[in-house]
Amino acid sequence: MRLSSRTALAAAAVACVTTLAACGSATTGSDDEDTLRVVASTNVWGSVAQAVAGDRIEVESLITEPSADPHSYEASPLDAAAISDASLVVYNGGGYDRFVEDILESGSGDPATVEAFALFESGEGSDLHAGHDHEDTHDTHDTHDAGTDDTAGSTGHSHDGHDHSGVNEHVWYDLATADAVAHAVADRLAELDPEGAATYEANAAAFHDNLHAVADRVASIAEAHPDAPIAQTESIATYLVTAAGLRDEVPADFANAIENGTDPSPAAIAATRQLLLDKQVRALLYNPQTEDKVSREMRAAAEASGIPVVEVSETLPDGVDYIQWQTRTAEALASALDTES
Known part of the structure; x- marks a missing residue:
């Protein structure tokens, strides 16, 4: 879906928020005025936030369907109401879940925010191989205004489509960013609910562990398979690939076209297919949520050559939390x- 269409839909959704409130939605009423509401754009960031919130707050995730594509998600009036009425909104940013940014920018409601992409670009997060000093890790987040519009606007990257000047917005596959989000959520919740501050900090430390x-x-993948060649149908798991010390052999023309939301040229498709048919890679990372004719052809070529296919997704499978999901993906790879071998 084009950005202009998605923005118009989000604006229409925002226009309905007042109407919903006037009709007596569940988010209004004196009994709920002091209730903290945490809303996440996807169940990926919802799971991270829930790990920190624990039993004190139930986090609401707007996109939960395994088949959904957050890039083109159409916000409903209920989504707009949820974001506007939230105490805290946790989202990816970087143009990925633009509907959240559109609703926040509309000025309807004034929730605290945590934007993962802004944390990624600012270099927040710990070195997860540098020991378990949670106090030092947490201190790096205390003064950071996580995910404000000013922070997001200072990145210098275009939010139109998928072109971010070479920066990949799929930052949930960057474990340090997930850690930064957890600590930022703990900070924001501690500000909103001081009585639960110790609980939120302890939960963020456990998530870090x-x-x-x-x-x-x-x-261990990097150690066992240094510089092993792999292919991706799109660059969704690039941060995992990099952390695992692997080498993505997909031709640049193919990868750039997919990342920019355009059709690869016939030459780029042929070169990528041949890469798989010739068994020049050891695994194919495949996103089933955005599959099309081209990606299905790549999967078929990999399977015909006996190359294992590892599915990487953009939302959590049913009944799995973030840690379990990332563990399973690493194990599958x-x-x-x-x-x-």
């Missing part, structure tokens, strides 16, 4: 490379 286990598994 769990991330270490995932990072260790990814590091390791298993695929072990098969091809």
Whole structure:
């Protein structure tokens, strides 16, 4: 979907917020005035926020369907109302879930925000292989205004489509950014709910510990398969690929076309298909949520050559949290490379 169409839809959704409130929505009423509401754009960031919020707050995720594509998600009036009425909004940013930015920029409501992409660009997050000093890690977030519009606007990257001057917006595959989001959520919730501050900090520290286990598994891939060649149908898991010390062999023309939301040239498609048919890579990372004729052709070529296919997605599978999801993805990638050793 074009950005202008998505923006118009978000504006229309915002226009309905007042109407919903006037009709007596569940978010109004004196009994709920002091209730903290945390809303996340996708269940990926919802899971991270829930890990920090624990039993004190139930986080609402707007995009939960495994088949959904957040790039082209159409915000409903209920989504707009949820964001406007929220105490805290956690979202990806970088143009990925633009509907959230459109609703926030409309001025309807004034929630605190945590933007993952802004944290990524500012270099927040810990080195997950540098030990377990949670206090030092947390202190790096105390003075950062996570995810404000000013922060997002200072990046210098275009939010039109998928072209971010070479910066990949799929930052949930960057474990340090997930860690930064967890600590930023803890900071914001502590400001909104001082009585729960110790709980939020402890939960963020526990999340940090769990991330270490995932990072260790990814590091073991780099150790076992240094510089192993792989291919991606799109650059969704590039941060995982980089952390695992792997080499993406997909031709630049193909990768750039997919990232910019355009059709690859016949030559780029042929070169990528041949890469797979000739078994020049050890695994294909495949996003089933945005599959099309071209990506299905690439998967078919990989399967015909006996190349393992590792599915990487943009939302959580049912019944799985962020840590479990990242662990399973790392395990699947390791298993695929072990098969091809």
